[in-house]
Amino acid sequence: MTIRDVPATPVAIxxxxxxxxxxxxxxxxxxxxxxxxxxxxxxxPTFTVWRSERRPASPAEYRIDLCDGTxxxxxxxxxxxxxxxIPGGRCAVLRVVGNTDNLEPAALYLxxxxxxxxxxxxxxxxxxxxRLSFYPEVPQHEAVADVFLPLK
Amino acid sequence: xxxxxxxxxxxxxxxxDYIERHLDGDLDLDTVSGVAAFSKFHFHRQFSATFGVxxxxxxxxxxMKRASHQLAYTDAQSVTDIAMDAGYDAPDAxxxxxxxxxxxxxxGFRKSPDWELWHAALGPLDKARSKLMQTTFYP
Numbered sequence: 001m002t003i004r005d006v007p008a009t010p011v012a013i014x015x016x017x018x019x020x021x022x023x024x025x026x027x028x029x030x031x032x033x034x035x036x037x038x039x040x041x042x043x044x045p046t047f048t049v050w051r052s053e054r055r056p057a058s059p060a061e062y063r064i065d066l067c068d069g070t071x072x073x074x075x076x077x078x079x080x081x082x083x084x085x086i087p088g089g090r091c092a093v094l095r096v097v098g099n100t101d102n103l104e105p106a107a108l109y110l111x112x113x114x115x116x117x118x119x120x121x122x123x124x125x126x127x128x129x130x131r132l133s134f135y136p137e138v139p140q141h142e143a144v145a146d147v148f149l150p151l152k
Numbered sequence: 153x154x155x156x157x158x159x160x161x162x163x164x165x166x167x168x169d170y171i172e173r174h175l176d177g178d179l180d181l182d183t184v185s186g187v188a189a190f191s192k193f194h195f196h197r198q199f200s201a202t203f204g205v206x207x208x209x210x211x212x213x214x215x216m217k218r219a220s221h222q223l224a225y226t227d228a229q230s231v232t233d234i235a236m237d238a239g240y241d242a243p244d245a246x247x248x249x250x251x252x253x254x255x256x257x258x259x260g261f262r263k264s265p266d267w268e269l270w271h272a273a274l275g276p277l278d279k280a281r282s283k284l285m286q287t288t289f290y291p
Contacts, residue, residue, distance in 0.1 A: 053196055057208045111194070111201035119156030122194040149194075 008088035011067035045069035098141040123150040163188035203280035
């Protein structure tokens with residue numbers, strides 16, 4: 001667990017709204033878009049912004065943003081993504097190595113143990129993650145992700 | 153317990169107290185998170201992490217608990233009135249939610265409440281409250 005001051009990062013955002021069961025299809029579209037736009041994970045950072053709970057009361061309320069860090073302008077007429085930003089500021093950062101499929105335990109640790117005891121105050125931007133290496137390009141136990149809890 | 157943790161729990165307690173006192177009001181995320189100055193971008197997760205139940209379920213359970221008391225212990229109110237009190241516009245939506253929670257229809261519960269099912273259904277409420285209680289006792 002570290003506290004990091006992160007710079008603002010411009011991103012292209014593909015929003016997933018609705019049933020988590022269809023997230024896989026959105027991820028496929030996101031990967032295809034990154035290939036076509038020539039903004040792959042090797043050169044451009046990959047973020048996931050969790051706007052709702054992992055399992056909201058109604059699946060229709062599930063909201064997640066898939067983000068590709070780039071300062072290139074988004075091509076006009078591109079219906080799939082929009083330009084946005086991961087705002088800069090202080091964050092509690094928890095590194096997860098292995099089994100990065102499910103980052104919920106890391107998020108739960110930050111909210112259940114760390115935040116209440118820290119005296120810190122969460123900032124007005126959702127908890128998000130950055131994927132630093134990907135399965136199956138690396139073995140599952142070597143996949144790395146950071147979970148960011150924005151702080152005031 | 154550290155001062156930070158104590159303060160955090162006191163704020164969460166303030167939220168529970170507010171919910172309890174405003175069951176007839178609008179308990180949306182903006183309002184409830186604002187009670188103790190939590191960011192609405194995180195509050196739903198902070199609540200679940202602290203209490204083991206979502207704020208949405210918690211509010212529904214508390215409203216259902218009150219409705220079940222009104223059904224079992226008073227005859228003054230009709231089932232329709234009780235449904236409105238619990239925040240439902242239509243009695244059948246209330247009946248569906250009630251049955252889902254307690255395994256009985258509201259009118260069935262009024263006639264002969266199955267307290268065992270009722271008690272089990274309200275388990276998450278007791279558990280949620282005990283999370284803060286634990287920290288206020290010193291063995």
